[in-house]
Amino acid sequence: xxxxxxxxxxxxxxxxxxxxxxxxxxxxxxxxxxxxxxxxxxxxxxxxxxxxxxxxxxxxxxxxxxxxxxxxxxxxxxxxxxxxxxxxxxxxxxxxxxxxxxxxxxxxxxxxxxxxxxxxxxxxxxxxxxxxxxxxxxxxxxxxxxxxxxxxxxxxxxxxxxxxxxxxxxxxxxxxxxxxxxxxxxxxxxxxxxxxxxxxxxxxxxxx
Numbered sequence: 753x754x755x756x757x758x759x760x761x762x763x764x765x766x767x768x769x770x771x772x773x774x775x776x777x778x779x780x781x782x783x784x785x786x787x788x789x790x791x792x793x794x795x796x797x798x799x800x801x802x803x804x805x806x807x808x809x810x811x812x813x814x815x816x817x818x819x820x821x822x823x824x825x826x827x828x829x830x831x832x833x834x835x836x837x838x839x840x841x842x843x844x845x846x847x848x849x850x851x852x853x854x855x856x857x858x859x860x861x862x863x864x865x866x867x868x869x870x871x872x873x874x875x876x877x878x879x880x881x882x883x884x885x886x887x888x889x890x891x892x893x894x895x896x897x898x899x900x901x902x903x904x905x906x907x908x909x910x911x912x913x914x915x916x917x918x919x920x921x922x923x924x925x926x927x928x929x930x931x932x933x934x935x936x937x938x939x940x941x942x943x944x945x946x947x948x949x950x951x952x953x954x955x956x957x958x959x960x
Contacts, residue, residue: 758812758854758862763819767809768797771819774945778844783958787953789842791935791943793821799932801825803838806866810845810858818845818854820862822874823932827896829925837919838866839877846906859886863915875912885895895924912936934948 763771786796796802799864801824820843827835840862845855863886866874875891891898891912898910910927914920942946 756768758810758817758857760808760810760858762805763807763809763821767816771809773947774816774819774846775844776944776950778847779842779851779893780845780950781953781955784958785941785954787952788940788946789844790912790937790947791940792933793842794943795935796821796932797825797929799930801930801932803866803869803871805869806838806862807877808858808865810854810959817849818858819843819952820858822862823930824873825875825928827875827923827925827927827929829923829954831925833921833923833925835873835920836871837873837875837927841876841878844880855882856885859883863913867915870916872916873912874913877909878911880908880911882945883911883913886913886922891927894920896920899926899928914917928929 769789772794773816779789781787791949799809803822803824805882805900806822808820809816810824816842820840823837825837825839826899827837829835843859845858863874875896878888880890888911894912896912901907912920936950
């Protein structure tokens, strides 16, 4: 399939339900039985840290096949400074179009738009096998620690990428996840009732 036959644009209000359904389909039973991500974006759109200029969807033949979004957050440095950065996600591509190059195109376009808007770095949780191809590295190599993570814990999930050269020079400290990402099981269950039934399955490789 030709990944050049799609457009990347800002999400519109009328897209919200379609995007939430896409996210639900993409993440269902991947990291846990069911998923939270469709409710997370539903909440984050109204969060003060939400970057509306980077609320993006990928469209093919009039159908939304991918999305990505960013939130403002900070690194609290060891020398007492506060460094503004972004975090990212949920990001997804329609399940039937994964591993065809659409995801990388959406990611790279999103990161370039963030750089053009003057954001200096992105830190988030992801797989280095995929995101490393777009310039992400382990945040630990830059001396940035994930909040509340014990020193001896595996932090290979925590990645970073400079968008503006030198943004993270001499920066060591603790990254803070925006509070909007934390949702309760009860809230997710209630929200999910508005979507078609899907069976929750406990599968090998899930994190939760």
